[in-house]
Amino acid sequence: MRRAEAAGGAAYVAGVLLIARFADEFWLFLLTSALITALVAVSVGVIYDNAGLLSLCQMTFAGIGAWTVGWLSHRTDLPFLAQLPLAAMVALAVGVLVGVPALRLRGLNLAVFTLVFSAAVSRVVFADGFPGLLEGNRVGPPGFADGDAGFFLLVAVTLGLVAAVVTALRRARLGRWWFSVRRSERAVAALGRSVVRTKLSAFAVSAAIAGVAGGLLVALNGVVSGASFEPLESMTILTAALMFGAGHFEGALLAGLFGRLIPNFLSDLGLPQDIAPMIFAAGGLAALSQGEGGLSAALRAGLRRLRAPAVAPEPVPALVARTAGTTDITAQPDRGASEEDDDVDPSTRPANDPGRVSVLTLERISVDYGAVRALDDVSLHMAPGTILGLIGPNGAGKSTLVDAVAGFIGGHDGTVTLAGEDIGRLAPRLRAGRGVRRSFQQSHVPLDLSIGGYLDLAAGHSGPPLTDALAHFGLPPAATAVRSLDVGTRRILEVCGTVVSRPRVVLLDEPAAGLAGHTRERFVAALAAIPSTFGSSVLLIEHDLDVVAATCDRVVVLNFGRVIADGTPDEVLTHPAVVAAYLGASNGRAEPS
Amino acid sequence: MLTLTVAATAAAGAYAMLGVSIVVLYRMAGVVNFSVAVVGAFGAYTTAAAFGQGWPFGAAMVVGIALAAALAMLTGLIFARFFATADSAARTAAMIAATVGLFAVGFRIFGDAPRSVPVLFPGVSWSAGNVVVTLSSIIVIGAAILTVLLMRWVLARTRLGTQVRAMSERPVTAELLGVPIYARTTTVWGFTGAVSAFGMIVVASNLPGGFSSLGFLIFPAMAAALIGAFRSLPLAFAGGLVVAIIESLSSYRPSWAEYRGAVPFLIALVVLLWTQRKQVWDAAR
Structure with a gap:
């Protein structure tokens, strides 16, 4: 191009x-x-x-x-x-x-x-x-x-x-x-x-x-x-x-040329000049009904098809055979490093050091949507360098919890402490700047960028070399256009974007949803290796309990906005209240653990 | 001392009518109707033209209103066919394109020279103190109130209201549930077209400018709709009155008069600063 x-x-x-x-x-x-x-x-x-x-x-x-x-x-x-x-x-x-x-x-x-x-x-x-x-x-x-x-x-x-x-x-x-x-x-x-x-x-x-x-x-x-x-x-x-698609120069040029020349042609033809705006209106409506970008975007898409009739997807190197070699994904994250010590001054530590503090602590978070209490007195903490699973039935408040931690909910009760600092009143971008990154349930990766262009925005100035991150997640080369990726790969790219700046905490909202087969297995392995590769702790919302069992060090279960269980995957997945919440049995009364 | 002229009371009624029809269409079809005033202008000028041909005023008015309704229905059909699932920015952009086209058609047919539009119920007016009210102003304000009440009832209590609300939020789902989308959409668009034409016929006799000056009533109408936050019909109605009153006050002193054109902007500024004072996130998670 x-x-x-x-x-x-x-x-x-x-x-x-x-x-x-x-x-x-x-x-x-x-x-x-x-x-x-x-x-x-x-x-x-x-x-x-x-x-x-x-x-x-x-x-x-x-x-x-x-x-x-x-x-x-x-x-x-x-x-x-x-x-x-x-x-x-x-x-x-x-x-x-x-x-x-x-x-x-x-x-x-x-x-x-x-x-x-x-x-x-x-x-x-x-x-x-x-x-x-x-x-x-x-x-x-x-x-x-x-x-x-x-x-x-x-x-x-x-x-x-x-x-x-x-x-x-x-x-x-x-x-x-x-x-x-x-x-x-x-x-x-x-x-x-x-x-x-x-x-x-x-x-x-x-x-x-x-x-x-x-x-x-x-x-x-x-x-x-x-x-x-x-x-x-x-x-x-x-x-x-x-009509012409002014997002590209040739579109703007055509808009200018036709804007001035059409009235002139019309009068040459003996027609009134003032029907020109009608032509633009019809053309603008037609272009909009065909999607974004107008004529120039259509021309460029046509050009791209002409030049590269069928792009074979880049063969992605298998994850274990990556050249980067920075990570051994077969090694489990360091599960020993989770003793809590909230008194350590976080400023004395580099942001990415999986030290011995609770990196993220939520205390008594409550969120109301009108009459609905989406989160009710939720407290939890995340140990550095670990993956904390957050599970629960639909509507349990998992995404609301992510919104609250990331700052997208205006008013909530309780405190959010990141490495000793209260971030509960900060705007989302300031929380992101302090090291809380999140992904979304639906991919928000801009389609007009390349993979490298997006990751560069996501990394800010402090990311690891992009090639390592790409290799870690098995993504195509950095020059690939996001628009050409399938939906699953876009989701993986978004997750890659959350960790590429090596934040303290990443909040992943059902990152593996919609992925299947080999891609999914490889992605889950990449997820499990985020703490050891990028130094980030992970809060993982996931419905697939196999994924949870394979990746999480600890699991918290939400139901109706309350924490009903908290422990290792084995403990939690056999907990009566959890079984009741998932299977709908009425005998086990939900009780906070 | 407050002096409300004949023009101000007629403007109040017309702004309220246009503001209310913008909100009705936004709630029912999910489109901000930038063309509401220009469609109304078609109605007013068609009425004037028919009256000029010797038609009785009532018949001329019916023709004008019917034409405006038909134009609005046509616009509505285009939106239902091509932009039902488009995002809000694309729909707004499409509405602008449609408005530009309607203006061009209007200029082609009517030119932009001033025309006299006959006065509805000429000579019937009352004055109380400094406020002069004509019968036509009362009728248009009354019609605006009726529209507000009717639309509130339709939206809240009728099957039609439920269907159009569903359509504006989830057009595909509504269609799959068997809502006849095209019929409902054209009904709503046609209604707002007729309503705005009626308001415009009343105000046109007081507006000396040409076709464009009628079409540009979109500015005060938008300010009125904004006061209603594109949701509340009573507030949009009140907004129309407020805009007209403030405009009228600005004519009170000659040194203020030149700022009259800025009234909708100043109102929009205040309203938006107030309603948007907290950060609001786009809907999609």
Whole structure:
């Protein structure tokens, strides 16, 4: 795909040069305005296609950029090339200001909020006209880009640079976080990253790009009016971006080109220009009904199929024959190292040392969902370097317990102590940062990343070499796209992501569900070796009692939110209350052990 | 001293009506209807056009409302067919695309030049102190209240209400249980289209702008729906009145008047800061 992108970039440069050399004044103007529209579409691609946020005020940000350039040319002697970055900065600042109240909003609320914001700016600020323009001040392009071809080249270069930066950002950590937050906010927080900061960065970057577009637009036209930046304009460009798939540069470029050229073709055909938005609406609806990504994603998928007709799955080396050699999975985790000693100062120990403290202690945790008591006075502790099984019938409160420990339940009673520190009031990402990682019942791994890209996010800066982790779980090579993995492998990848930062504690919510046969056996062996390989203690929710017996050092049984048994697998699985809870016998009264 | 003009009371009724129909559709079909005002505008302008052709006002109004209902049903069919199982972001995006298309069709048919829409029950009004109330305002506010009561009853007490609630949450499950999805969806969409057209006909005679100025009533309507948190019908109704009253107050002093357009935004800001003050996680575990 990167080679195809390089070829696409070369085609863009060649096309731009040809147009600048041969196109006449009319076409230069039309194509310049098309490229400016494409720049706005790039900004839509960042906010919607990458971060999954619906913003209905991208043209408002463009208007703020135009307003800034108008003001600067009216009041200052700054050259245009200095005005443009300032326009981006002002739009970015406004984006952050609007983003801060909007930062907790998702889908629906963000769309409504940006819509009314757009209306307010349009009516209160833009309706009064743009600075200097009423007085007849025209904003001119810079001297070196004077003339239609020169300004066209300036716009084309700006668009190319922005596209290159955005493409690089998408592959960098920041862009991969954007894809992750689109997939699941919970998963982002569970990896120790601020959801708010991630969304705000995408919003601010897209606002800045739109601001640049606005600055270019005012220089192209000399004057602008508020009509160009009405809320309906933002909605129309979003629709065109949906149709063509602005998440990739070629989609944004097509959105810009067709956005400006279709009205022109229509009038050539003797048809009214204003049916163009109807075409975008139909195209946008059609693209959305086919799934994410619009035309550009469909094109890329087609290209991928053409180039690699049938990818044979990589033969995965058998776990015991791995080359990494860091782990001997036949060895049991160190079961002796579980004496409790809560008084040891945790700060004197490295995070991953399976020392002699209780690494995680829950005391009297209770959670109510309305009238339902999901957890009732649950206390338990986890010894370092061990695997603690958490079993119980459906609805027993197992996942709620994981949510409470990981911080996803706002209010619960009781305390959660991690290596001597009370983390019970911390936000999920702070708990993750202190060494509590979790997996989810349904995979939240973002599909747009590669395995290595995801594990790099999960590891932060302190992970072991990724190849070792991949080998430990028998995962395909790091460059493999997550989208190409089957569901079971995605789940294994998520578990790998929880341990790759060598956290103190990992909470795994039915990690082996849906895996079968050989894959399952190998995965269970890999699970059992997590403490010795990664130094993490494991809280394992699992329904399969064979898996529990094979991996767990200790087992806690929950039923109706209460601990009904706690001991070694052998003790617990024969405990009368457990048998009663599982088999539904009515004779054994559930009694906390 | 509070002065409520004729325009303000009519706006209050229309905002309440539009806000309530947004919430009704959101609860029943799981879609935020950005097109509610533009569909209503179709109804109002069709009514005006038919009236201009010499039709009696009542008949013109029926035609306008029926057309708006039909347009809304068509939109609803598209959503039921293609976006029933799409996630919330995709559905919202699809709604935006549909709204852009409806605006374009409206501009093509009606242009964007101001048109006069006949006044419902002209000349009948009462004034009490500084508040002037026309009969048409009372009717539209009354109709909004009736809608709230009717919809609360339908949602809570009837089989239809149970079916559409099931549909909006788990469309596939509802279909497997034998709920006639297309029939139910079109009923709900058609109803909200008719309701918003009625509100719009009443308010249109007071709005000097063209087609777009009617369609842009989506901003105060969204603010009203937001006050109801997209859940509560009575609060959305009250929200419509609040938005209209604050807008009217902003016209009280000339120096405030230019900020009138920011009222929905400011209300949305306050409401969202309050309702979203605690971190809320997306539903999927």
